[in-house]
Amino acid sequence: EPEVTQTPSHQVTQMGQEVILRCVPISNHLYFYWYRQILGQKVEFLVSFYNNEISEKSEIFDDQFSVERPDGSNFTLKIRSTKLEDSAMYFCASRHRLAGAMGSYEQYFGPGTRLTVT
Amino acid sequence: AQTVTQSQPEMSVQEAETVTLSCTYDTSENNYYLFWYKQPPSRQMILVIRQEAYKQQNATENRFSVNFQKAAKSFSLKISDSQLGDTAMYFCAFMNSGNTPLVFGKGTRLSVIA
Numbered sequence: 001e002p003e004v005t006q007t008p009s010h011q012v013t014q015m016g017q018e019v020i021l022r023c024v025p026i027s028n029h030l031y032f033y034w035y036r037q038i039l040g041q042k043v044e045f046l047v048s049f050y051n052n053e054i055s056e057k058s059e060i061f062d063d064q065f066s067v068e069r070p071d072g073s074n075f076t077l078k079i080r081s082t083k084l085e086d087s088a089m090y091f092c093a094s095r096h097r098l099a100g101a102m103g104s105y106e107q108y109f110g111p112g113t114r115l116t117v118t
Numbered sequence: 119a120q121t122v123t124q125s126q127p128e129m130s131v132q133e134a135e136t137v138t139l140s141c142t143y144d145t146s147e148n149n150y151y152l153f154w155y156k157q158p159p160s161r162q163m164i165l166v167i168r169q170e171a172y173k174q175q176n177a178t179e180n181r182f183s184v185n186f187q188k189a190a191k192s193f194s195l196k197i198s199d200s201q202l203g204d205t206a207m208y209f210c211a212f213m214n215s216g217n218t219p220l221v222f223g224k225g226t227r228l229s230v231i232a
Contacts, residue, residue, distance in 0.1 A: 033219060043163070043209060045219035056219060089161055093220075105151055105213065107220060109163035 002026045004110035006092050012116045013082055021077045021113045023092030031095040032075045033107060034067065036060070036088040043091065049075065082117045089114050120145045122212050124223035131200045132231055138185075139195045139226045141210030149215040152186065152193045157207040157225070166208070169193065200230045 005024045013019050025032050034046040047057040049067055066078045075094075079086055093107040121144045131137035143152070154166040169177045169186050177184050181201075185194045197204055210223040 035220070037161075042224045043211075043220075043222040045221070048219055058219075091163060093163075105215075106153070106165055106168060107213075108165070109155075111160070111162050114161075 004092055004094055004108050006090075006110035006113050008113060009111065010114045010116070012118065015084060015117055016081050019079050019082055019115065021079075021090050021092075021115070023075045023077070023110055024073055025075055025092065025094030026096075026108060027073070029094035029096050029108075031055075031107075032067075032069070033093040033095075034077045035091045035093065035109075037091065037112075038085075038088045046077070046090075079115075082115075084117050087115060087117045120147075120212050120214070120221045122210050122221050122223035124210055124226050126226045127224070128227045128229070130229040130231055131197075133200055133202060135200055136196060136198045137200055137228065139197075139208050139210075139228065141193045141195070141223055143191050143193065143210075143212045145191070145212065145214070147214055151213045151215070152184075153211040153213070153220070154182070154184070154193075154195045155209045155211060155222075156204075157209060158203075158205070163209075167195065197228075202230050202232060204228060205230045 007022045032049040035043050037043045045058050047061045048055045064080045068076050089112045091112045092110040095107045123142045150171045152169045156164045156166045167179045167182050181198045183196045207225045207227050209225045211220040213220050
């Protein structure tokens, strides 16, 4: 069964450094998402991406964050200058197409990347 | 903005017993989707069950079923014949129709006791 994959599984970085988190969504999916979960808290939406552009973003997704789909398979989240409070689990998710009777609306999650900023 | 409330931070159940996790949500939309996700200690997010708001029939998936009360904006999860592997955090989530993100509740930590 196809699945969303994410690399690395765990990333440790120093404050102020740039990190890139990578995701490979399911191949025929068209909508892509990043969520994050600070330890012990709920899952929060960061950004959604469709047709090579951001379709929606949350207040968390400030100028330090960017997303890209560089080659038609990978979907990346870049944090330009990491802060201690960026330490969290980052989940990538993908969905097939528009929700509705003819489409699939479930978002399939990857296993997550645990980011630790020291 | 939509909100999802899970009022039970922690619950426990004896193995083979039945447990119900509660979830309420707030929306002014008529068409939407509701989900329960399971997050075991590995922290993977696993879809357990889904419900379309336009369907009156409650969704079921093996030992998992929901009680969807649209007028009350309630979406509870019932786990029958609880197993040790059901021990996890359970998140209720809401999604509007269209390309909108999931809105999650704060989760309920379920412990199944042998």
